[in-house]
Amino acid sequence: MIRWLAFGCALLARPAYADPWAERWGQFLVSAELPGVLAQYRILDALAAGGDRDAACAQHGAGLRRARDSLPFSPALQLAMAGCAAGDTARAQAMALLQAQREFLLRDGRGRSALKPIEVVTESDAAALVEGAGWTPLYGRYKVGAAGGSLPFVAIFLDHDGVERQLYFDFMRVWQRLDRDQRDARFPAYLDALTAQFLRGANNARNAAAELADISDRLGSGKIELDDASVAIERLALDGHLPAAFELLPLCLVADDSACLKSARALIEPLAERGLSEAHLVLALAQDRDGQSRAAARHVDHAAKRLGKAQADFAYAQLAFSLGQDGRTPLARQRLERAARAGSPDAAFLQAQVVAPNRLRYWLERAAKAGSAAASAQLALAAWRGKDAATARRWMQLASEAGDPAGLALMALVAEVGSNQVPPDPERAYRYFLRAADAGNAGAMRRLGRAFLKGELGQKIDLVEAEGWLLSASARGNQAAALALGELYLDGHAGLRGDADDGKSIIEELAGGGMLGARLRLASVLVQGGSQTDIDRGMTLMRKLDEEGQTTASFRLGQIAQFGHAGQTIDLSLARSYYLRAAEAGHAAARDYLARLLYAGRGGPRDRQAALRWWQQAADAGWRPAANSLAWVQCSSTDPAVRDLQAGTRRISDVLGKAPSPNHQDTLAACLAASGLFDQAIETQRAAIAGTPGNEDITDAQRSAFERRLALYLKGQVWTED
Numbered sequence: 001m002i003r004w005l006a007f008g009c010a011l012l013a014r015p016a017y018a019d020p021w022a023e024r025w026g027q028f029l030v031s032a033e034l035p036g037v038l039a040q041y042r043i044l045d046a047l048a049a050g051g052d053r054d055a056a057c058a059q060h061g062a063g064l065r066r067a068r069d070s071l072p073f074s075p076a077l078q079l080a081m082a083g084c085a086a087g088d089t090a091r092a093q094a095m096a097l098l099q100a101q102r103e104f105l106l107r108d109g110r111g112r113s114a115l116k117p118i119e120v121v122t123e124s125d126a127a128a129l130v131e132g133a134g135w136t137p138l139y140g141r142y143k144v145g146a147a148g149g150s151l152p153f154v155a156i157f158l159d160h161d162g163v164e165r166q167l168y169f170d171f172m173r174v175w176q177r178l179d180r181d182q183r184d185a186r187f188p189a190y191l192d193a194l195t196a197q198f199l200r201g202a203n204n205a206r207n208a209a210a211e212l213a214d215i216s217d218r219l220g221s222g223k224i225e226l227d228d229a230s231v232a233i234e235r236l237a238l239d240g241h242l243p244a245a246f247e248l249l250p251l252c253l254v255a256d257d258s259a260c261l262k263s264a265r266a267l268i269e270p271l272a273e274r275g276l277s278e279a280h281l282v283l284a285l286a287q288d289r290d291g292q293s294r295a296a297a298r299h300v301d302h303a304a305k306r307l308g309k310a311q312a313d314f315a316y317a318q319l320a321f322s323l324g325q326d327g328r329t330p331l332a333r334q335r336l337e338r339a340a341r342a343g344s345p346d347a348a349f350l351q352a353q354v355v356a357p358n359r360l361r362y363w364l365e366r367a368a369k370a371g372s373a374a375a376s377a378q379l380a381l382a383a384w385r386g387k388d389a390a391t392a393r394r395w396m397q398l399a400s401e402a403g404d405p406a407g408l409a410l411m412a413l414v415a416e417v418g419s420n421q422v423p424p425d426p427e428r429a430y431r432y433f434l435r436a437a438d439a440g441n442a443g444a445m446r447r448l449g450r451a452f453l454k455g456e457l458g459q460k461i462d463l464v465e466a467e468g469w470l471l472s473a474s475a476r477g478n479q480a481a482a483l484a485l486g487e488l489y490l491d492g493h494a495g496l497r498g499d500a501d502d503g504k505s506i507i508e509e510l511a512g513g514g515m516l517g518a519r520l521r522l523a524s525v526l527v528q529g530g531s532q533t534d535i536d537r538g539m540t541l542m543r544k545l546d547e548e549g550q551t552t553a554s555f556r557l558g559q560i561a562q563f564g565h566a567g568q569t570i571d572l573s574l575a576r577s578y579y580l581r582a583a584e585a586g587h588a589a590a591r592d593y594l595a596r597l598l599y600a601g602r603g604g605p606r607d608r609q610a611a612l613r614w615w616q617q618a619a620d621a622g623w624r625p626a627a628n629s630l631a632w633v634q635c636s637s638t639d640p641a642v643r644d645l646q647a648g649t650r651r652i653s654d655v656l657g658k659a660p661s662p663n664h665q666d667t668l669a670a671c672l673a674a675s676g677l678f679d680q681a682i683e684t685q686r687a688a689i690a691g692t693p694g695n696e697d698i699t700d701a702q703r704s705a706f707e708r709r710l711a712l713y714l715k716g717q718v719w720t721e722d
Contacts, residue, residue, distance in 0.1 A: 021104035057084035117170035142213035313339035345370035373404035408436035445473035572603025588623035
């Protein structure tokens with residue numbers, strides 16, 4: 001799809017209106033309701049349907065005033081008020097209010113890009129804003145695949161100098177904010193659903209712009225074939241929808257369909273004769289692909305008369321590059337570099353992506369200095385990885401101030417982890433993650449999901465919040481978030497929209513796509529399933545993963561063989577072989593389990609020294625159960641080659657300081673008793689039996705074992721086992 005340029009527009013400076021309009025905007029969002037807002041717009045249809053303007057204004061004037069009071073910032077309603085005003089004074093007052101609305105809606109650079117769109121309610125507001133400025137409207141289109149999951153509407157018009165310009169509008173975000181009755185409304189996933197609902201409804205209502213967006217969306221997500229999309233878009237183009245004509249020709253080039261190309265060119269050539277820059281650009285694309293680079297260059301130059309040289313050059317290069325390597329012709333490369341050198345920030349950023357790596361930083365810096373937030377974010381990331389915190393913060397600040405999703409996410413990450421000069425600030429990180437997520441950063445959405453799942457970033461555990469953010473990230477293709485969401489559903493928590501069956505479906509889909517973590521989780525789910533068919537599928541998948549060298553699968557197969565899970569026969573020798581395979585590849589838990597079998601001589605010969613080595617390696621890797629096991633045998637064994645009271649006591653004390661638990665206290669008590677410190681051993685063992693506050697309760701079997709050891713310590717005896 002074509003990614004459109006963003007052009008600035010002149011703003012009229014009348015700051016006296018700024019605060020009052022901002023206040024009224026806020027009051028509207030607090031008090032208005034979505035159904036009421038949509039109902040109010042029927043008044044515009046009623047006015048437009050009347051042949052006699054004066055009669056229509058007289059008939060619907062009261063309704064118009066009520067509608068305007070409900071939406072005080074609406075350019076469409078205000079323009080209608082001006083059209084129905086009686087007398088020059090009343091009309092001048094209405095136009096003055098429209099001017100004030102324009103200034104409010106366009107201030108702070110709003111409308112210049114999809115990152116900072118103008119927030120109004122419907123397409124009629126977009127048209128009224130252009131018309132109220134005295135500009136000449138050309139056409140409008142919805143931009144599919146925008147940041148944040150919304151659906152910006154792009155209005156293309158001629159300004160007073162005859163230059164083609166664009167304004168971005170975002171109706172979906174306003175509708176999202178108005179739907180306050182639904183808790184889900186604040187999540188980006190809700191915005192996705194709202195956009196899809198709008199597309200379906202508008203498509204059914206024969207809104208050509210929405211129908212084109214719906215086709216483009218379905219084509220991008222693989223829900224419709226290229227040939228079917230071309231036929232549907234050609235129908236829209238033949239019906240006179242200009243953006244459809246512009247979309248058709250690139251699709252024909254991708255499909256390499258000569259009949260389609262012939263039809264597309266016949267539709268576009270008259271539009272080029274009218275001077276529409278986009279028509280010239282797509283014709284240039286077709287001619288460049290045919291080897292007619294000079295003719296193509298002439299079309300780009302014609303587009304420059306409406307857009308300006310830099311904008312036309314960049315627009316052509318980006319359109320050509322969107323077709324893949326086949327579109328990266330000498331003409332496209334030449335025009336891209338020319339636009340970049342002329343100061344276009346978007347061109348410089350794209351140039352940075354296609355030049356040799358040794359020129360990457362040069363073009364990124366040019367793009368950032370020219371105003372590219374994306375380039376600033378990329379430079380910030382490079383500086384942060386290079387341990388240059390000061391430079392990273394400078395670029396991050398520029399990117400985040402422009403609302404760039406990646407820049408905001410970097411600011412959040414830096415606030416979370418801190419640096420040598422600045423301590424971590426979880427609450428500040430949370431605020432930045434929220435902003436980044438709202439701007440469309442899927443990684444930020446996933447981080448928010450984890451924060452509510454684990455109670456991090458200063459937030460309390462809230463599984464409904466976690467579900468909303470993980471679902472939002474999943475909708476944007478973040479597979480790690482989708483896997484976490486599947487796990488959340490498999491846990492079977494009440495109050496969520498999804499259940500265990502949904503979790504299994506999510507993981508099956510991810511596994512079908514080849515995601516390793518999902519394949520491993522699916523194998524485990526199937527092995528634990530109730531039907532023999534699921535168990536057999538799970539075992540087959542687990543063995544395949546083991547053959548591929550996936551250590552987690554090898555470890556899980558070892559557990560199945562050791563404990564007879566999934567209806568399998570217990571085979572300790574087989575368990576040893578699986579554990580050894582995983583242990584040699586570095587799997588810490590497998591080293592621990594293998595050491596236990598070796599130490600006890602189960603499933604093969606006893607080898608205590610090998611067990612000690614595996615435990616030591618697992619403990620060195622941070623696996624606390626192995627450190628506990630090693631400390632236990634060092635304090636409880638009578639074998640001089642194993643027993644080491646000082647090392648065992650030091651090791652378990654360190655583990656207990658990091659992770660208090662009854663099991664660790666039990667081990668420390670054994671070490672203390674072995675060193676003759678019975679009073680301390682008794683106190684520690686009683687604490688283990690009582691359970692450590694904030695940690696797991698002990699089982700009946702643990703309690704019985706703990707009490708047997710306590711009885712020995714009370715008699716001044718040590719616990720030994722070999």
